[in-house]
Amino acid sequence: xxxxxxxxxxxxxxxxxxxxxxxxxxxxxxxxxxxxxxxxxxxxxxxxxxxxxxxxxxxxxxxxxxxxxxxxxxxxxxxxxxxxxxxxxxxxxxxxxxxxxxxxxxxxxxxxxxxxxxxxxxxxxxxxxxxxxxxxxxxxxxxxxxxxxxxxxxxxxxxxxxxxxxxxxxxxxxxxxxxxxxxxxxxxxxxxxxxxxxxxxxxxxxxxxxxxxxxxxxxxxxxxxxxxxxxxxxxxxxxxxxxxxxxxxxxxxxxxxxxxxxxxxxxxxxxxxxxxxxxxxxxxxxxxxxxxxxxxxxxxxxxxxxxxxxxxxxxxxxxxxxxxxxxxxxxxxxxxxxxxxxxxxxxxxxxxxxxxxxxxxxxxxxxxxxxxxxxxxxxxxxxxxxxxxxxxxxxxxxxxxxxxxxxxxxxxxxxxxxxxxxxxxxxxxxxxxxxxxxxxxxxxxxxxxxxxxxxxxxxxxxxxxxxxxxxxxxxxxxxxxxxxxxxxx
Numbered sequence: 001x002x003x004x005x006x007x008x009x010x011x012x013x014x015x016x017x018x019x020x021x022x023x024x025x026x027x028x029x030x031x032x033x034x035x036x037x038x039x040x041x042x043x044x045x046x047x048x049x050x051x052x053x054x055x056x057x058x059x060x061x062x063x064x065x066x067x068x069x070x071x072x073x074x075x076x077x078x079x080x081x082x083x084x085x086x087x088x089x090x091x092x093x094x095x096x097x098x099x100x101x102x103x104x105x106x107x108x109x110x111x112x113x114x115x116x117x118x119x120x121x122x123x124x125x126x127x128x129x130x131x132x133x134x135x136x137x138x139x140x141x142x143x144x145x146x147x148x149x150x151x152x153x154x155x156x157x158x159x160x161x162x163x164x165x166x167x168x169x170x171x172x173x174x175x176x177x178x179x180x181x182x183x184x185x186x187x188x189x190x191x192x193x194x195x196x197x198x199x200x201x202x203x204x205x206x207x208x209x210x211x212x213x214x215x216x217x218x219x220x221x222x223x224x225x226x227x228x229x230x231x232x233x234x235x236x237x238x239x240x241x242x243x244x245x246x247x248x249x250x251x252x253x254x255x256x257x258x259x260x261x262x263x264x265x266x267x268x269x270x271x272x273x274x275x276x277x278x279x280x281x282x283x284x285x286x287x288x289x290x291x292x293x294x295x296x297x298x299x300x301x302x303x304x305x306x307x308x309x310x311x312x313x314x315x316x317x318x319x320x321x322x323x324x325x326x327x328x329x330x331x332x333x334x335x336x337x338x339x340x341x342x343x344x345x346x347x348x349x350x351x352x353x354x355x356x357x358x359x360x361x362x363x364x365x366x367x368x369x370x371x372x373x374x375x376x377x378x379x380x381x382x383x384x385x386x387x388x389x390x391x392x393x394x395x396x397x398x399x400x401x402x403x404x405x406x407x408x409x410x411x412x413x414x415x416x417x418x419x420x421x422x423x424x425x426x427x428x429x430x431x432x433x434x435x436x437x438x439x440x441x442x443x444x445x446x447x448x449x450x451x452x453x454x455x456x457x458x459x460x461x462x463x464x465x466x467x468x469x470x471x472x473x474x475x476x477x478x479x480x481x482x483x484x485x486x487x488x489x
Contacts, residue, residue: 002303012032012034014055014057020059021059021361022059022060022061022096022097023061023095023096026058026059027056027057027058027059028056028057028059029054029055029056029057030054030055031052031054031055032052032053032055033050033051033052033053034050034051034052034053034055035048035049035050035051036049036050051423057264061096061097062096063080063096063147063153064094064095064096064153065145065147065148065153065154065155065156066092066093066094066095066100066102066145066146066147066153066154066155067092067095068090068091068092068094068095068145068155069091069092069093069159070090070091070157071157072157072158072159072160073090073143073158073159073160074159074160074162075088075125075160075161075162076161076162076164077127077131077161077162077163077164078163078166079130079132079133079134079164079165079166079168080130080131080132080166080168081127081130081131081133083129083130084126084127084207085126085127085163086124086125086126086129087116087125087126087127087411088124088125088159089122089123089124089125090104090118090123090125090143090145090157090159091123092123092145092155092157094147098149099128100147100148100149100150101119101147101148101149102145102146102147102148103121103145103146103148103482104118104119104120104121104122104123104143104144104145104146105118105120105143105145105146105185106118106142106143107124107142107143107144107145107156109142110140110141110142111139111141113129114128114129115128115129116125116128116139116141116161118143120131120254123143123145125143125159125161125423131163132163133163133164133165133166133200134199134200136163136164137163138160138161138162138163139160139161139163140158140159140160140161141158141159141161142156142157142158142159143156143157143159144156145157157314160310165200165259166200166202167257167259167260167261167262167263168200168263169198169199169200169228169263170198170253170255170257170263170264170265171195171196171197171198171208171255171256171257171263171264171265172196172198172265172267173194173195173196173197173255173267174195174196174197175251177192177194177268177269178270178272178380179191179192179270179271179272180271180272180273180274180285181222181236181241181249181271181272181273181274182241182274182275182276182280182282183243183273183275183276184239184244184276184278184280185236185239185241186236186239187236187237187238187239188235188236188237189235189236189269190225190234190235191222191233191234191235192233192234192269192271192392193231193232193233194210194231194232194233194234194253194269195208195230195231195232196208196210196230196255198257198259198263200257200259200351202265203480204229205257206257207257208230208255208256208257208258209226209252209255209256209258210224210226210231210232210253210255210256211224211226211253211256212224212252212254213252213255213266214250220238221236221237221238221248221249222234222235222236222237222242222251222271223235223237224253224254234251234269234271234375237357240456242273243256243272243273243274243275246271246273248270248271248272248273249270249271249272249273249351250268250269250270250271251268251269251271252266252267252268252269253266253267253268253269254266258480266475272285274283277327286298292453296409307394317430348483351403354393449463449466449467450463450467452466
């Protein structure tokens with residue numbers, strides 16, 4: 001436990017050779033002997049030159065973290081166990097003299113999904129989420145023990161939880177088999193080897209049994225033979241299979257596992273009747289041999305079908321083209337167009353474009369009178385005598401206008417289009433005088449635009465323009481007056 005050595009200054013020092021534990025041993029006592037290694041022979045008679053001393057070393061207590069009873073823990077629990085079920089417990093204690101209480105917790109980094117809970121006082125571990133072996137077969141969590149008197153001091157221990165399997169999934173066929181039987185198959189011939197799989201258990205330790213639910217029936221075509229090694233065979237019970245008679249057979253297969261509780265399922269195998277060679281090798285399972293016994297090949301059958309499709313397409317296109325041509329002929333034929341259908345094909349057709357049809361067909365037949373002029377032909381000039389135009393000096397203008405209006409209303413040679421009739425001379429004898437701009441120059445008077453100068457600098461340019469214009473008009477007026485005077489003279 002201790003090692004001593006002599007220092008040059010005749011002091012003895014002690015060194016630890018092993019760690020000390022106060023809880024295991026609190027003190028150590030031993031003797032130390034000191035002797036003179038270089039004794040002078042002349043002084044041998046004076047006695048032994050050595051001495052002993054007793055040394056006692058007391059171990060002081062140091063506050064240490066709690067200690068678990070095991071270096072690691074292993075626990076087992078079945079999947080789908082009810083929530084809150086206890087799966088085990090961990091224990092730790094403080095070995096110091098004070099013997100502080102210990103509190104337990106689970107390191108959240110080791111249980112991110114919070115599958116487990118732990119009692120902080122007793123250390124019992126329970127499940128808080130349903131466990132599924134098919135998802136996670138083993139959980140590794142870390143439990144932390146903390147001293148109550150000194151929370152800084154903690155210790156950790158690993159806990160492994162194994163999730164035990166529960167038989168919850170029935171077995172099923174390993175793959176979707178494509179089974180066929182030759183027309184030349186014999187009785188008792190194995191035509192297919194099948195196997196099963198189960199999601200509950202790993203591949204090692206599986207045990208499956210196969211059977212046919214049709215066992216016991218007198219008339220059968222196939223049966224299932226269990227080989228006892230997790231495989232089975234489909235065996236024929238008769239011969240003489242023919243595609244002409246029946247092309248497809250369905251065989252139910254019952255698969256059962258060895259779990260607790262026992263699970264089973266029924267799968268169905270589809271068996272096709274096919275043509276095979278003399279060695280039993282598959283030739284074809286197509287239905288062409290049933291419908292074409294004369295020996296037509298697949299290529300010939302495809303060619304025939306392709307020709308039929310092409311002919312159908314040609315017929316459909318021909319019928320469509322014929323219908324389209326017939327429709328276009330009906331719409332563009334001039335013989336089928338009636339008199340009241342107008343084509344405005346030329347640009348500029350409008351109100352006066354009435355020569356394409358007789359407007360008389362749109363009139364009321366009862367209102368048609370005989371010996372009337374055509375409405376679609378402009379009458380010849382002078383065909384209907386008109387009274388002389390009234391003098392513009394007539395005193396009764398209103399009577400003159402009414403007279404002309406009645407003449408035009410009763411004129412049967414008037415065209416159906418808009419026309420302009422002059423009923424009187426404009427403005428003569430009217431209180432409003434003439435509205436024409438032709439005589440506006442004669443009635444213009446000089447106007448002074450000097451007031452624009454008073455409106456400010458913004459109107460000076462405008463005042464200058466109108467001022468020049470008024471001066472030019474004044475000059476023109478004066479020149480005209482002079483010329484008129486001279487003519488009178």
